[in-house]
Structure formats: C-alpha cells, structure tokens
Amino acid sequence: MVSYRVRGGNVLRGTAFIQGAKNAVLPMIGAALLAAEGRTVLRNVPVIEDVRRAVELAQAVGAKVEFHESERTLVIDASRLTSPVLPAEIARRFRGSVLFVPALLHRLGEAIIEGIGGCNLGSRNLDFHYLGYKRLGAMVDEGEAVIHIKAGGLIGAPLYLDTPSHTGTENLIMAASLARGTTVIENAALEPEVLDVITMLTRMGARIRGGGTGFITVEGVDELTAVEHTVMPDRLDAGVFAMAAAITGGEVSLVGASLEHLGVVRWKLEQMGVEFENHGAVLQVRRNRPLRPINVITDTYPGFATDLQSPLMTVACLAEGSSYIHERIFDGRFALAGELNKMGANVEVEGSRAVVHGPTPLHGTEVTAHDLRSGIALVLAGLAAEGETTIGSGYLIDRGHAALAQRMQALGADVVREISTSDEG
Numbered sequence: 001m002v003s004y005r006v007r008g009g010n011v012l013r014g015t016a017f018i019q020g021a022k023n024a025v026l027p028m029i030g031a032a033l034l035a036a037e038g039r040t041v042l043r044n045v046p047v048i049e050d051v052r053r054a055v056e057l058a059q060a061v062g063a064k065v066e067f068h069e070s071e072r073t074l075v076i077d078a079s080r081l082t083s084p085v086l087p088a089e090i091a092r093r094f095r096g097s098v099l100f101v102p103a104l105l106h107r108l109g110e111a112i113i114e115g116i117g118g119c120n121l122g123s124r125n126l127d128f129h130y131l132g133y134k135r136l137g138a139m140v141d142e143g144e145a146v147i148h149i150k151a152g153g154l155i156g157a158p159l160y161l162d163t164p165s166h167t168g169t170e171n172l173i174m175a176a177s178l179a180r181g182t183t184v185i186e187n188a189a190l191e192p193e194v195l196d197v198i199t200m201l202t203r204m205g206a207r208i209r210g211g212g213t214g215f216i217t218v219e220g221v222d223e224l225t226a227v228e229h230t231v232m233p234d235r236l237d238a239g240v241f242a243m244a245a246a247i248t249g250g251e252v253s254l255v256g257a258s259l260e261h262l263g264v265v266r267w268k269l270e271q272m273g274v275e276f277e278n279h280g281a282v283l284q285v286r287r288n289r290p291l292r293p294i295n296v297i298t299d300t301y302p303g304f305a306t307d308l309q310s311p312l313m314t315v316a317c318l319a320e321g322s323s324y325i326h327e328r329i330f331d332g333r334f335a336l337a338g339e340l341n342k343m344g345a346n347v348e349v350e351g352s353r354a355v356v357h358g359p360t361p362l363h364g365t366e367v368t369a370h371d372l373r374s375g376i377a378l379v380l381a382g383l384a385a386e387g388e389t390t391i392g393s394g395y396l397i398d399r400g401h402a403a404l405a406q407r408m409q410a411l412g413a414d415v416v417r418e419i420s421t422s423d424e425g
C-alpha cells in the first residue's frame with residue numbers, strides 16, 4: 001500500500017527534470033512487438049508502474065525485455081512471440097494493455113484480452129478500436145470477461161473514428177501498417193504522443209502520411225524492423241510541475257518541457273497569472289501575483305488536456321473568484337472534488353460541470369486518489385495546504401509519475417512516499 005505524505009507551505013524553487021511521456025512509451029512498446037527480428041531500443045523511458053506492467057505483459061506474450069531503469073532504457077526482442085493471451089492479472093492494471101492487440105494480430109493471428117485497466121473515469125469504450133479491426137477484416141468476439149480478436153491477415157480499408165480517440169488512432173495505425181493495401185483513418189487524434197509514435201513507426205519502415213492533420217493514410221508494408229527511438233517528454237508531467245510552481249507562488253526551471261505541447265493549458269495558466277519563458281531548451285515557470293479564476297473546457301489536443309483538468313481544479317481553489325470547469329472527454333472525472341472539499345475547498349459539481357469557489361484556504365487531512373491525475377492533484381493541494389496531507393492509493397500516482405517525491409523534494413517540497421504492508425493501492 002503506497003501513500004504520499006505532504007507537509008504544505010514551502011515555496012517551490014529549482015530545477016525539475018521532466019520524464020518521458022507515459023502515453024507515448026506505452027504504444028511504442030506495442031509497436032516494438034510488430035518487429036519480427038532484431039532488438040528495439042527505447043530511450044528516455046519513464047520509470048513508472050505502467051511501464052513495469054507493460055514490460056511484464058510483453059514478457060507474458062513471449063518477448064524478451066530488459067528494462068534498464070537507471071539508464072531509462074528498454075531493450076525489446078520480439079523475434080519470438082509465443083502467446084496471444086493478455087492475462088487478466090497484468091492487463092487489468094493499466095490501460096496500455098489494449099495497445100498490444102495489433103502486434104498480436106499480425107504476429108500470431110489473434111489476441112485474447114482477459115482484462116483492460118486504466119483510470120476509472122466513467123465510460124471508456126473501445127468500440128472504435130473493434131469496429132476498425134473489423135473493417136480491416138478481423139473477427140471480434142466481445143465476451144463478458146474475455147475479448148477475442150482473430151485475423152488471418154488484415155486488409156487496408158477506409159476507417160473513421162466518431163471522436164479522435166488517442167489509443168484508438170494508435171492502434172488502427174499499427175494495425176494498418178502491416179495490413180495489405182491502403183488504409184485511410186478519418187478524424188484521427190492529433191496528440192503529440194500520437195505523432196511521436198508515427199515517427200517511430202516510420203523509422204521502422206511504416207508508410208504513414210497525414211499525422212497531425214486528422215486524416216491519416218497508411219500504405220501497408222510487408223515487415224517492420226527494430227529501431228532505436230527516444231521517447232518525447234511528458235507534457236502532463238510538465239503541466240503538473242508548472243502548476244506546482246503556480247500553486248506555491250514559486251519559480252521552477254523545467255528541463256525537457258515543451259510550451260508547444262501544452263496547447264491551450266499554457267494560455268489558461270497565463271490567464272491565471274502564471275508566467276512562462278523559454279530559455280533555450282529550458283522552460284521557466286513562475287507566479288508572483290495572486291491567482292485569477294479561470295474558465296476551462298477540456299478537449300482533444302490542442303485543447304485543454306483532460307488529464308490536467310484535475311490538477312487545474314486544485315490550482316483554482318486558490319484563485320480569487322469562481323472558476324468554471326467543463327469536462328467534455330470523460331463522463332466521470334470529478335471524484336477529486338469531494339476530496340478537495342475535505343481539505344476545505346468549495347467545489348460544486350453538476351454533471352459534467354464544476355464550479356470552484358476560490359479562494360479557500362486548504363488544510364491537510366487524509367484523502368484518497370481515485371485515479372492517477374486526481375492523485376497528483378491532491379499532492380498539489382497538499383503543497384498549498386496548512387499542515388499534513390496523506391494521500392492514499394498512491395500506486396495510482398506511481399502509475400504515471402516517476403520518482404515524484406524525489407523530484408518534488410529537489411524543489412524544496414516536503415513530500416514523502418510511504419509503503420505499508422497491505423494490498424495494492
């Protein structure tokens with residue numbers, strides 16, 4: 001059982017090193033399994049629990065994987081895959097398990113999904129994935145507990161997504177890359193991580209056009225080769241550290257962060273009173289005036305990232321006035337509000353909208369992470385709160401943020417990660 005203990009009141013100053021992107025490395029591990037020969041090398045891999053689960057899952061289907069954690073490097077040899085089964089005990093613990101399906105279909109002719117995990121954010125459908133596989137010629141049997149997808153060779157086809165699903169786009173690009181003929185994917189996702197995955201696949205020999213336009217064309221090839229690729233920086237980790245500076249009225253240098261990748265998040269934080277300045281490759285973030293309230297509507301990239309909606313809700317608690325948040329991507333992403341209210345916040349939720357009445361002084365207490373980003377949002381709340389905050393279910397934070405306590409401590413924060421003996425949490 002992991003928990004985080006935060007003593008608030010310290011102003012954060014110093015340098016934070018932004019990790020490699022969780023939402024890029026997971027599809028890249030899936031992509032590495034498409035290469036039937038040689039060894040793939042992934043660099044700048046974040047040392048997070050989701051990557052450890054992905055390594056276990058790749059090993060479960062027969063790949064040889066070495067995770068050199070201190071070098072943040074993965075070496076993946078997928079020349080012999082032996083099992084199409086994504087076993088429940090691993091696959092249920094993270095979302096990235098769905099990204100193994102295209103490789104299993106191409107390499108073994110079938111994929112058997114015994115469970116799918118990831119943050120509990122309300123409905124998280126996969127119908128666009130399944131419909132896409134079907135249009136490429138696969139058979140999908142959606143059982144109660146197990147999903148069985150079979151294909152005796154995929155064939156390119158016109159595909160579409162009702163909304164630009166992030167993993168849906170990645171999966172259909174991977175499936176199309178080794179399919180016979182041409183596939184066109186309309187309404188594809190534009191997220192920077194999707195583009196990074198396209199860059200890696202292209203290096204592997206895939207023929208993909210239109211990344212970043214919403215309209216992607218893939219000409220199938222006969223084989224993909226193992227390559228070396230450096231994972232892009234994690235814009236969500238960067239956003240969290242920027243908000244940590246903002247909420248404590250501090251100043252931090254973010255090594256590896258890209259302003260461009262923050263999209264609308266950058267402009268919303270600026271409206272709240274946060275200043276950004278690029279110093280070459282280092283992004284300086286500071287806040288030295290009172291926080292202003294904000295209106296935010298989450299959207300796909302370059303809109304305001306839903307994964308930063310929870311941390312922003314915490315920052316809004318300290319703003320001078322009422323902020324308005326409209327969550328448009330997930331239908332159950334406001335569990336944080338109840339936890340913040342336990343700390344003295346005044347957040348009202350109605351359906352997909354929340355109003356944060358600020359400023360409210362926060363006080364430390366025992367709270368629970370309901371998902372990865374509500375967990376990190378509670379760490380931010382703890383930084384601004386009087387006294388001590390204990391955040392339970394810390395495993396959820398470890399799913400997506402590497403060495404969080406050490407990186408926060410380096411900025412002067414009092415954050416400790418604690419482990420007690422009990423079940424995962």
Ligand SMILES: CC(=O)N[C@H]1[C@@H](OP(=O)(O)OP(=O)(O)OC[C@H]2O[C@@H](n3ccc(=O)[nH]c3=O)[C@H](O)[C@@H]2O)O[C@H](CO)[C@@H](O)[C@@H]1O
Pocket residue numbers: 022023026095096123124125126127128129130163164165166167168306307329330331
């Ligand atoms: C591992 C990974 O990359 N996770 C990210 C990915 O999740 P993920 O790829 O699961 O998110 P999607 O973009 O697919 O889902 C967004 C919305 O579309 C709906 N939908 C999606 C697919 C589908 O087949 N049918 C359907 O209805 C979902 O229910 C959800 O409401 O993008 C999310 C939205 O930016 C981020 O919060 C997650 O951090």
Ligand SMILES: C=C(OP(=O)(O)O)C(=O)O
Pocket residue numbers: 094095096117118119120307372373400
């Ligand atoms: C929703 C998230 O992740 P996942 O899709 O892996 O559950 C997240 O990173 O906030």
